[in-house]
Amino acid sequence: xxxxxxxxxxxxxxxxxxxxxxxxxxxxxxxxxxxxxxxxxxxxxxxxxxxxxxxxxxxxxxxxxxxxxxxxxxxxxxxxxxxxxxxxxxxxxxxxxxxxxxxxxxxxxxxxxxxxxxxxxxxxxxxxxxxxxxxxxxxxxxxxxxxxxxxxxxxxxxxxxxxxxxxxxxxxxxxxxxxxxxxxxxxxxxxxxxxxxxxxxxxxxxxxxxxxxxxxxxxxxxxxxxxxxxxxxxxxxxxxxxxxxxxxxxxxxxxxxxxxxxxxxxxxxxxxxxxxxxxxxxxxxxxxxxxxxxxxxxxxxxxxxxxxxxxxxxxxxxxxxxxxxxxxxxxxxxxxxxxxxxxxxxxxxxxxxxxxxxxxxxxxxxxxxxxxxxxxxxxxxxxxxxxxxxxxxxxxxxxxxxxxxxxxxxxxxxxxxxxxxxxxxxxxxxxxxxxxxxxxxxxxxxxxxxxxxxxxxxxxxxxx
Amino acid sequence: xxxxxxxxxxxxxxxxxxxxxxxxxxxxxxxxxxxxxxxxxxxxxxxxxxxxxxxxxxxxxxxxxxxxxxxxxxxxxxxxxxxxxxxxxxxxxxxxxxxxxxxxxxxxxxxxxxxxxxxxxxxxxxxxxxxxxxxxxxxxxxxxxxxxxxxxxxxxxxxxxxxxxxxxxxxxxxxxxxxxxxxxxxxxxxxxxxxxxxxxxxxxxxxxxxxxxxxxxxxxxxxxxxxxxxxxxxxxxxxxxxxxxxxxxxxxxxxxxxxxxxxxxxxxxxxxxxxxxxxxxxxxxxxxxxxxxxxxxxxxxxxxxxxxxxxxxxxxxxxxxxxxxxxxxxxxxxxxxxxxxxxxxxxxxxxxxxxxxxxxxxxxxxxxxxxxxxxxxxxxxxxxxxxxxxxxxxxxxxxxxxxxxxxxxxxxxxxxxxxxxxxxxxxxxxxxxxxxxxxxx
Numbered sequence: 048x049x050x051x052x053x054x055x056x057x058x059x060x061x062x063x064x065x066x067x068x069x070x071x072x073x074x075x076x077x078x079x080x081x082x083x084x085x086x087x088x089x090x091x092x093x094x095x096x097x098x099x100x101x102x103x104x105x106x107x108x109x110x111x112x113x114x115x116x117x118x119x120x121x122x123x124x125x126x127x128x129x130x131x132x133x134x135x136x137x138x139x140x141x142x143x144x145x146x147x148x149x150x151x152x153x154x155x156x157x158x159x160x161x162x163x164x165x166x167x168x169x170x171x172x173x174x175x176x177x178x179x180x181x182x183x184x185x186x187x188x189x190x191x192x193x194x195x196x197x198x199x200x201x202x203x204x205x206x207x208x209x210x211x212x213x214x215x216x217x218x219x220x221x222x223x224x225x226x227x228x229x230x231x232x233x234x235x236x237x238x239x240x241x242x243x244x245x246x247x248x249x250x251x252x253x254x255x256x257x258x259x260x261x262x263x264x265x266x267x268x269x270x271x272x273x274x275x276x277x278x279x280x281x282x283x284x285x286x287x288x289x290x291x292x293x294x295x296x297x298x299x300x301x302x303x304x305x306x307x308x309x310x311x312x313x314x315x316x317x318x319x320x321x322x323x324x325x326x327x328x329x330x331x332x333x334x335x336x337x338x339x340x341x342x343x344x345x346x347x348x349x350x351x352x353x354x355x356x357x358x359x360x361x362x363x364x365x366x367x368x369x370x371x372x373x374x375x376x377x378x379x380x381x382x383x384x385x386x387x388x389x390x391x392x393x394x395x396x397x398x399x400x401x402x403x404x405x406x407x408x409x410x411x412x413x414x415x416x417x418x419x420x421x422x423x424x425x426x427x428x429x430x431x432x433x434x435x436x437x438x439x440x441x442x443x444x445x446x447x448x449x450x451x452x453x454x455x456x457x458x459x460x461x462x463x464x465x466x467x468x469x470x471x472x473x474x475x476x477x478x479x480x481x482x483x484x485x486x487x488x489x490x491x492x493x494x495x496x497x498x499x500x501x502x503x504x505x506x507x508x509x510x511x
Numbered sequence: 512x513x514x515x516x517x518x519x520x521x522x523x524x525x526x527x528x529x530x531x532x533x534x535x536x537x538x539x540x541x542x543x544x545x546x547x548x549x550x551x552x553x554x555x556x557x558x559x560x561x562x563x564x565x566x567x568x569x570x571x572x573x574x575x576x577x578x579x580x581x582x583x584x585x586x587x588x589x590x591x592x593x594x595x596x597x598x599x600x601x602x603x604x605x606x607x608x609x610x611x612x613x614x615x616x617x618x619x620x621x622x623x624x625x626x627x628x629x630x631x632x633x634x635x636x637x638x639x640x641x642x643x644x645x646x647x648x649x650x651x652x653x654x655x656x657x658x659x660x661x662x663x664x665x666x667x668x669x670x671x672x673x674x675x676x677x678x679x680x681x682x683x684x685x686x687x688x689x690x691x692x693x694x695x696x697x698x699x700x701x702x703x704x705x706x707x708x709x710x711x712x713x714x715x716x717x718x719x720x721x722x723x724x725x726x727x728x729x730x731x732x733x734x735x736x737x738x739x740x741x742x743x744x745x746x747x748x749x750x751x752x753x754x755x756x757x758x759x760x761x762x763x764x765x766x767x768x769x770x771x772x773x774x775x776x777x778x779x780x781x782x783x784x785x786x787x788x789x790x791x792x793x794x795x796x797x798x799x800x801x802x803x804x805x806x807x808x809x810x811x812x813x814x815x816x817x818x819x820x821x822x823x824x825x826x827x828x829x830x831x832x833x834x835x836x837x838x839x840x841x842x843x844x845x846x847x848x849x850x851x852x853x854x855x856x857x858x859x860x861x862x863x864x865x866x867x868x869x870x871x872x873x874x875x876x877x878x879x880x881x882x883x884x885x886x887x888x889x890x891x892x893x894x895x896x897x898x899x900x901x902x903x904x905x906x907x908x909x910x911x912x913x914x915x916x917x918x919x920x921x922x923x924x925x926x927x928x929x930x931x932x933x934x935x936x937x938x939x940x941x942x943x944x945x946x947x948x949x950x951x952x
Contacts, residue, residue, distance in 0.1 A: 111573060112545035389612040392551035413554070413609075433548050434613060 049348035050355050051341060053087070055322040056241035056299045057215040058174045060147035062087035063356050064312065064340055067303055067324035068151035068176060068219070071334070073125065075135030079142060084334040085341060088147030089139075090243075090324060093124035093178045094132050094163060095153035095190070106252040106262030106272060117279070118327045119252045119272035121263060123184045124153050129163075133170040140171035149217065153178040153190050157207045164211050174214045177205065177239075179230070180221040180246025182273045192246070195221035198233035205237025215240040217301060220286075223249050227286040228293045235296055242290060243301035243324060245283045247273025276327040280305025284318055288367055291319025307336065309343025317363035321356060371456070375469070376448035379424035379440040381405070381417045387437035388414045394428035394438055402427045403475055419443075421475040514830035517777075517801030524773040527799040528691040531825075532596050535619075535626040544573035547618050550609055555620060558607035561588035561937035565604055565620055572627055581631035582638050584624055589663045590656050590936040592632060592702045593685045595624030596694040598933050599788075601821045629698075632705045639709045642669035647950050650675065650733040651712075652720050655683020656935035657923025657942075658739030659703065662712040664943035665737075670950075672712035673733075677719035681707075683741055685932055687766040690792040692799070696769060723893045730918060735946045738891075738905065738914070738921040739939065742884035742929055748784070752842030753880075761785065761793040761881035768796055775800065778877025782806045782851050783831075784839055785881030786816035791823055793879045794831040806873065808834045810856055810863055834873070838865060842878055850874040884929060894919055904928045912942025913949060920946050 051062040065088035066072050066081055073092045081089060100123055108117030125132060140148055150167035152175055154160055164175060179201055181191030194200050201218070208216055218234035220227060222245040231242050249271050251261045261269035283304020290296050302320025306312050307328035315323050328336055353359045383394070390413030398406040405421035406428060417428075429438040455461060462470075471477055518524040535543065547569040555565040564583050571580035584591035600606070600621040608617030631638060649665050651658045654676035662672045680686050681703040686696055707714065720726060729736055745760025747753065757778060768775045777800040783793050786809035797805045807826065809816055813835050816823065827833075837853040844850065855869035886903030898906045898915040905914055905921040912920040922942040923935035 112542045389609040390550075390554065391548045391609045393548060396551035408552075 049345055049353055051087075051345060051348075053322055053356050055147075055215075055301065056174070056217065058088070058147050058149065058322075059145070060087040060322065061145060062341055062344075063316070063322045064088070064337055065090055065147060065149070065301070065322055065324045066329060067326040068093050068149075068178065069326040069330070070120075070122065071326060071329045073127070075139050078135075078139050078148070081329075081334045081337075082139070082143045082146045085337040086146075086334065088149065088173075088322070090149040090151050090176050091125075091132065091136060091172075093151040093153045093181075094129055094167065095124050095178075096155065096159070096188075098123040098126050098185075100126050101265050103263045103265045108252050108276070108278065115327065115331050116277050117250075117252060117274060118276035118330070119247065119250050119262075119274045121183050121265075121270055121272040124151075124178065124181070129166070133166055136167070136170040136172055140173075147173050149174045149176050151176045151178050151219070152208075153181070153185060155188075155190060160204060160207045161211050164208055168211075168213055172214060174217060174240075175208065175212060176217040176219050176243060177208060178219050178246075179204075180219045182221060182223050182247055182249040183271055192221040192223050192249075195219075195230055195246070196224050198229050201230050202233040202237040205234055205239050209238040217241040217243050219246055219303075220244040220290075221246045222282060222286055222304075227289050228296060231290045231293065231296045231298070235298055239298065241299040241301060242296070243303055244290065245279070245286050245304045247275045248279055248282065250274030275304070276331075277305045277307055277311075280311055280314075284314060287315055287320055288318040288364065291361055291364055292367065307331075309340045309347065312340060312344060313347055313359070316356065316359055317361070318367070319361040319364055321360045369453075371453040372451050374449050374451060375455075376444055376450050378442065378444035379426075380419055380422045380443040381424070381426075381428050382439050382441045383415060383417060383428075384437050384439065385414050387434050389434055389437075390414060391433060393431045393433065397427050397431045403471075404478055405475065423469075423475055515799050515801050518773040518799075521772060524691075527801075528796075530596075530695070531692050532619075532622050532625065534629050535622050540572055540623060540626045543619050543623055544569045546610075547573070548609065554607035554609060555604040555618075558603045559587075560603070560931070560933045561594070561940070563587040563591075563604075563624070565624075568627060569618065569620070569623055572623060577627050577630045578634075578636055578638070580627035581636070584628055585631075585638060587940075588933065588936050589660045589706055589940070590682075590685070590702070590932055592625050592628035593656070593682065593694060593699060594933045594936065595621045595626075595628060596698065597685065597689045598931060599819055599821070602819055603933070628702070632701050635705070635708070637709065639663075639667065641666040641711050644671070645669035647671070647734045648673070648732070649735045649737060649946060650729045651737040651739060652729075653683065653739035653741060653923075654678075654681040654714050654716075655739055655741050655923060656685060656932045657741070657925075657939040658683070658737065659706060660936040660939035661737045661739060661920075661922060661943045661946075662714075663706055663710045664940050665946065666710035666712050668943065668947045670734075670947075672710075674712055674714040675718045675720050675729075676714055676716050677721075679716050681714055681716075683739075687769055688762060688789075689769075689932075690765070690796060691769060691772070692795075721890060726893055734918075734950050736919050737939075737942065737946065738919055738925055739923050739935070740887055740890065741924040743887045744885055745880050746883045746885050748839065748880060748882060750839055750841055752844065752848075755842050755844050755848045755878075756846060757848040757876060758842050758878040758880070761789045761879050762884055764793055764879050765789070765796065768800075773800075777802050778848075778875065779803045780806075780875040781877045781879060782808055782873060782875040783879045783881055784808050784851075785883075786811065786818060787881060787883070788818045788822050790881035791818045791826045791831075793881050794826045795829050797877075797879065798826075798829040798831055802877075805831045806834050806875070807831050808837050808839065808851070808853065808873070810836070810838045811858055812836060815858070838863070840870065843872055848876055848878050851878060884924075886928075887925065891925075902928060907942075908945065910941065911945025911948060912938065913945055917949070920949075 053063045068090040072089045078089045104122040106119045107115045110116045150172040179195035185191035186193040218239045253262045287302045300320045301322040302315030303324040306325045312323045395406045395415040405418045406415045432438040515527045549566045553566045568580040568583040604620045605617040610617045648671040651674040654674045686699045781797040781802045794807045836856045841852040850872045852872045855866045888903045896916040905926045907914045907921045922938035
């Protein structure tokens with residue numbers, strides 16, 4: 048059996064799944080329950096200055112029948128007395144000595160940082176996570192993302208913390224910045240042991256159409272919140288990758304953002320994370336999701352022959368390049384498997400209206416046909432097709448040629464006119480604008496429109 | 512042992528005749544509408560005789576625009592709610608859903624349609640109105656799906672419309688002929704009240720038009736006359752003993768059932784004659800009324816029945832047994848029905864032949880004849896110059912519904928020989944436009 052345990056910058060944990068610093072880690076009760084359920088670690092809800100919360104704190108993004116594909120919150124750090132949190136950390140550590148308990152911290156002055164680090168250390172925390180990420184509320188008081196967005200301030204605070212920290216220090220980064228590697232580098236310069244990312248993204252999840260106010264609504268008003276949930280995973284993955292590929296950061300990464308099952312976790316790990324943190328999924332489905340996550344991860348490792356988490360960390364990084372390094376000689380063409388096609392024609396209308404008019408309809412069948420010479424291999428049809436493996440993108444180049452934009456640039460072969468073999472209008476034809484007007488059939492003609500157009504099948508064969 | 516015990520209260524009736532397509536709640540509608548693929552040139556639309564823009568209304572439901580969804584439906588079909596509930600969707604829209612090819616359950620289009628229209632009806636939301644008065648008047652004979660649909664469309668076009676109905680309630684077979692587990696009287700009549708409130712046509716109930724003199728009056732007073740008269744009584748079989756007590760026509764039996772529910776008595780052993788959808792309904796209904804055995808007797812083989820497969824399955828599901836290749840030759844009994852004498856048949860070269868000497872009597876205490884409805888040829892002969900085809904159907908222009916008497920237009924069963932509510936609704940809309948074109952000349 049593969050070994051799921053990790054040693055993350057010196058913090059040991061029976062598996063790579065930690066609960067992120069958030070409402071699920073608000074109390075010893077919740078953390079113990081989570082450990083009991085199978086979670087490997089927990090980053091405690093941020094300890095720090097006294098705060099007072101508002102009522103109505105979360106907003107959700109639903110997509111069709113799916114709830115909470117996106118989620119945001121305007122809740123602040125822990126509003127419980129520091130002494131209670133510290134006492135409970137101690138209790139949890141006694142009961143679960145092999146699980147990771149990390150104290151998330153957010154205060155202001157150097158003295159405050161020193162005090163809270165020492166107190167958490169004394170309580171038995173296995174490490175610290177500096178919360179430089181909250182994009183709402185706390186930042187208005189000069190903390191959270193206000194720090195994460197100022198690399199110099201961030202570095203200074205990390206230095207303060209390192210003066211007293213005897214346990215590993217993780218710096219949690221905010222994504223509300225144009226280049227995530229800048230605060231990551233500042234964390235490294237400050238002496239941090241690791242980074243975690245991403246914190247939530249500044250957001251408005253929706254607007255109430257009747258009250259004209261953003262969600263969540265607090266007495267008729269609202270404010271920006273921090274966005275998380277499945278929808279943010281792509282942003283998180285890219286930022287994790289950016290930090291993992293940076294030649295100078297060289298810090299362990301705890302991946303956060305949109306992780307709700309083992310697949311999401313593996314993606315984070317393959318792009319360089321060596322532990323992962325989960326919040327929204329636990330808030331949505333409860334701690335029980337951990338069983339699916341560990342079992343899925345374990346099965347994947349068995350199938351791939353990975354013995355430890357470290358065997359797979361960053362495994363996809365060599366394949367993430369700059370655009371200019373991609374092979375421009377590679378060519379794929381869409382192929383419709385007629386036996387699987389159910390005739391929804393979504394590929395047709397998607398290609399017609401959203402791509403390169405490379406699919407046509409033929410009389411007598413609902414199975415569309417790919418116009419191969421016009422297919423640029425964009426993937427759109429295969430993405431909209433509702434049938435698994437019905438539209439496949441097949442490689443149609445010889446597979447022997449390799450030429451990148453960078454190589455062309457270095458060879459002085461940058462096109463100055465639109466005459467390249469791949470250019471639109473040369474490689475694939477583009478219809479004349481007016482040809483669009485004759486295409487009534489490009490929309491369904493229901494009800495009255497059909498009556499007018501004489502398309503309705505008239506039931507009675509009787510003619511006067 | 513009967514599948515159902517005889518209902519003696521409205522409550523028990525409602526249980527035995529529970530709706531096959533109950534109205535969805537918002538959550539169910541949200542989940543179901545989320546599954547729709549929004550096909551290009553959607554097969555469901557093409558399969559709908561009234562051409563409802565199904566992907567559009569499903570998308571409207573999904574985005575919380577239930578009112579818009581109802582509008583989309585009613586724009587194409589005024590019997591939107593009725594059709595959602597009574598249409599044979601299995602062979603129309605839902606049968607055409609591309610999910611069938613993927614062996615995935617098709618979208619429940621009928622129920623989604625009723626979800627949206629029921630909401631509009633219950634809210635009384637004003638979606639449509641009459642057009643500006645054009646000073647012309649049309650008489651509509653028959654307040655069934657054809658007549659009411661024509662009335663709505665004509666009012667939208669600005670005509671004054673008077674509907675003359677022989678019975679006491681509107682919607683024709685929707686309230687007098689459809690099986691009670693498909694739609695309730697309340698649902699049917701609520702849609703009729705909603706339409707009348709929207710379009711403001713007049714309906715004269717208990718006002719049969721049956722004489723030349725009455726027709727003449729209409730001809731004088733109105734610019735055009737719409738015939739939405741449907742079909743007549745159940746065909747006579749011409750068998751000895753057909754007049755015995757408890758030998759009834761399916762149409763008459765179902766009409767009673769729809770009006771009087773559990774107060775309708777059914778025999779302990781019922782034989783239904785016929786192989787069409789009405790026969791399936793009558794058999795199902797007998798069973799649900801507590802008949803101990805229900806026998807469905809058909810002259811030809813099972814595969815040759817005109818009924819939809821799902822309708823036969825439905826009947827079988829409530830305990831109805833099929834008896835095939837038998838032709839009735841006599842209804843036996845002394846005053847009351849006591850049995851049916853059958854003769855066995857076989858089909859040779861497409862023709863049914865009786866097998867000599869194979870007669871037998873199947874005892875029963877009730878016979879329901881579901882052997883088709885007669886055409887109203889006698890009434891139609893009162894209209895000067897009106898031509899019928901060899902089967903007694905009104906001949907009319909396929910695009911305008913205009914008959915050989917230019918003042919008369921027709922739609923629905925009297926024209927198509929007997930089809931679904933949706934066909935009548937779609938045809939009548941077309942014919943109303945035909946009337947408009949004719950009167951606008």
